Amino acid sequence: MPKIVNHQHRREEIADSVLQLVARDGFNAVTMRAVAKESGWSTGVIGHYFEDRHDMLIAALRRAAYLQAAQFKSTRTNSNNPLDRLEKLVISVLPLDDRRVALTKIFLFFYAEAVQDETSREEVAEYLQNWRRVITRTLAEAQSLGLMSAATNPDTAAFHIVAYADGLASQAILDPDVLERMRANPEPFINVVLDSIKR
C-alpha cells in the first residue's frame, strides 16, 4: 500500500522552514537548496511543492499571516478583558522573537512588491484590513464595557493603532535603536496605544 502523504501538512512544514530562513538570513537566503537543507527534504521534494523562489516566499507570507491570525484567535480565548487583549494584539506583531522577526521581514518584502504588483498589493491590503477588523472589534467591546472613551470611534482608532504598530515593527527591524528601546521597556510603546483610546 502506498504511503499516504498529507500534502497540506508538508507544504506548511516547508513554509515554516522558509520562515526560519527569512528570520535568520533574510529573504535573499531563500533558495530551493537552502530550503531543502533547512527542512531536511530533498530539492526534488521542495520542487514538487513549489515552482520557484517567489512561490516559496508567497507560501511563507501566507503561513506568517496564518500564524498571526492563530495568535489573534488565542488572544481572544485567553482573556476577557479587551484592553488586556489589545495590549497582547499589539505585542504579537512586534519583532521580539523569531516568529515575529520573520513576519515583519516577509511583510517588508511584500510591501515593496505591492508597490509594483497589483496581486501582491491586494493580498497585503486584505491582511491590513483583517488586522484592523480584529482591533476594531476589540475596541468596540472595550467601549461597551466603559473601558474606552465613548467619544472615540473604534473604527478610526483601529486605523491609528494599526499604522502605529506596523511602523513600529518595521522600524525595529530597520533601526537597532527602536528594537533596543522596545526590548528594554515595551511599556511606553503599549501605553501610547492604551492612552490614545482611554481618554
Next chain:
Amino acid sequence: MPKIVNHQHRREEIADSVLQLVARDGFNAVTMRAVAKESGWSTGVIGHYFEDRHDMLIAALRRAAYLQAAQFKSTRTNSNNPLDRLEKLVISVLPLDDRRVALTKIFLFFYAEAVQDETSREEVAEYLQNWRRVITRTLAEAQSLGLMSAATNPDTAAFHIVAYADGLASQAILDPDVLERMRANPEPFINVVLDSIKR
C-alpha cells in the same frame, strides 16, 4: 571654449526624473531607457552619471531624503508655533502628492533592501534617526513654551510619532482605504499625534 557643465546639478535633475517615474509607475519602471525618455537626455548621458539601475535608485532615495530635509527646514522657517510645525512635519511625509508618493515608494524599496543589505540598512536607519531628531527638537520647544505636557519625554514621544507617521504613509500606498480616509479628512490623523503629547 568648452561648455561648462554643472554635473551636480545634472545628477539632481536626473534623480528628479527617476522620482517622477517611481511616483507614476513604481521602481520597476526605472531603466536607463525610461530615465532617458523621462529626463530628455540620451542613455549615453544617463550612463555617464549612473552605473546601473540600482545606482539610479540610490540617487533617487538620496534626492527624496534631501527634498524632505528641505521641507523640514522650510517648515521651521515658516512658523514660530512648534505644534503648528509638528502638524506640518507629519503631513509632509504622507503620500498626498507626487513628491510624497515617490518618497514613500522609494523608501519601501529600500526598507525591503535593508533587510538584506547592511549598507542600505545603515542609510535607512540614519534617515529615521534624523527624522526623530527634527521631531524631538520641535517637541522640546513645544514643551518649553508650555504647549505640551511636562510629563511627556520629547525623545520618547518622537519614537512614537515617527513610527505612526511612517506606518501611515506606507499603508496609504498599500491600501486605498487608508489613502481615501486621509484625503477626505486628514484631521483625525493629525489630532492623534497632537493629542498624544498635549495631555
